[in-house]
Amino acid sequence: MKMRFLALCTALAAATVLTGCSQWADSAAGRQKVTLWLMKGSASEDFIDRFTASFEQEHPGVDLDVRIQEWTGIGDKVNAVLKGTSREPADVIEVGNTQVAQYIETKGLSELTLEALREWDSKHWLKGLSEPASVNGAQYGVPWYAANRVVVYNKDLFANAGIKTPPKNRQEWIQATQKLDKGEQQGIYLAGQNWYVLAGFVWDEGGELAVETGGRWVGTLDDDKALAGMEFYKQLQALGDGPEAADEETPPQSQVFARGQVAQIIAPPGQAAEIEAANPALKGKLGFFPIPGKTSDKVGSVFTGGSDLIIPERTANREGAVDVITALVSEKWQTELARAMSYVPNRTTLAHVVEGNEGATNMAPGAAQGRATPASARWAEVEAKNPIKPYMTAVLTGQDPKQAARAASEEIGRVLSSDR
Structure with missing residues (x-):
């Protein structure tokens, strides 16, 4: 995985963190950085390396910084980002599908309803992933992958x-x-x-x-x-x-x-x-x-267990965050992830991509009508x-x-x- 070290904040930047700036740019090089938090074990190192290289090639001038997070204590870390008190940047965050509701309550998530309808084929999303991430018709989380019994x-x-x-x-x-x-x-x-x-x-x-x-x-x-x-x-x-x-x-x-x-x-x-x-x-x-x-x-x-992707309201690079999600939920990378990790893709129209994987193939029918907790x-x-x-x-x-x-x-x- 490509590793990058964050530059130290200036006094001004440190103050900005508290008001929610989570995207740091290398102004000298004219490059922008988009920071993606993924949970440990959700994707292989090979997948992350290939995705990062592909995304940066397709988005000249953008550095994708993928940071792996542990599940233990992740709630406090995410809440700190959403409230603007975190000193660690995050523009896109992977969260468990049943966790989205508690983050919505903080009112720190960016609404993604229009992008979901226009760009991400939301009408075919797995309900067990999409419904917990929606409130009164507004979508705040984007299904990424599913797994079920x-x-x-x-x-x-x-x-x-x-x-x-x-x-x-x-x-x-x-x-x-x-x-x-x-x-x-x-x-x-x-x-x-x-x-x-x-x-x-x-x-x-x-x-x-x-x-x-x-x-x-x-x-x-x-x-x-x-x-x-x-x-x-x-x-x-x-x-x-x-x-x-x-x-x-x-x-x-x-x-x-x-x-x-x-x-x-x-x-x-x-x-x-x-x-x-x-x-x-x-x-x-x-x-x-x-x-x-x-x-x-x-x-x-x-x-239906699995993960959704969220964008903090305080991100300073919402456009870059949307681009990352667009890539992650594309047919190409949904297929790559499902085959590499034996997951069910995020929408019913892609169930065929796991054909040949007996375990994932038998998950797909259940995932199509899967549910989540209240x-x-x-x-x-x-x-x-x-x-x-x-x-x-x-x-x-x-x-x-x-x-x-x-x-x-x-x-x-x-x-x-x-x-x-």
Whole structure:
């Protein structure tokens, strides 16, 4: 990666930082600098090198300064840029799709509605990336890439059970998993607190995690539709030995699967590499299929993870920032990123570019109708407390679902609607 060192601010420039100037120019050379923050692991070093070289070649007189950021503590760093108190420049920032709402609340983001409509093909964006970045029809974040969960399965165990094709609907899925759940072999390893998976089942039933009513948020896990999603989760989870009081990382489900006696897990396709690293004997024996929906004509709903790109309102080089986003979301660089990182591109019209990558190909149908968590700036606080997890454990251990769901819903509503 091309590395550049920032010049020291003059006293005037230092004062300007506090008023929001984030683009520093090399006036002697007559060049402009655009600073792009990317999160660690989102793109390979090779991708960043090639993108930087291509962008600078196509934009003479512009230096693109790519800075890699850690996820830990990133919220405070981004907020400092948006408020104009940061001494580190940023003209374009990669943020998690579910984080955009909290940044919109700072009123420090540049609105990108017109560019989205005119230049970035927003009508085909993945909703799970675009909707959390929009408020009242105004767009503040631009989808960059998506990743979501699929079913990762052991081909040998499926073949031994006489299952020749992956299930296409919930009924077929349960029937296949029942066949696979025998002896020491688990039909599926599904931890009791994998709430992202539960969210998909809730959405399939027409339920929600929370809704905004009259300007206040209300948790809705105790709605009959949401309860139906939890009931299906319970039915599926029982066909394996997943812990009822832990999530998918305790222990890491990829490590459990790697032992060779688990037929399926629900995970991003990238976990296949972790499984093969832990057990090389499974290399070439892993398959993928979209999470089945209630009927065969529609795959199951999924939580869409991924990243959006934002431009701080205080940038002094909005035009250059827009140019960077235009390049990053172009078909060329969307294709390059998706193939290099096994991602789903940011819009449905590019789903074909991952053909040949089995994992990414099976992500794409779910991503096309993927969802995100409720678009509240306080949802991160819900996840920090996460009343959904103990609710799930309560149901799986025989407690009254309606009562447990009501308690979780009340806590969600308190967090989302309480004054800061």
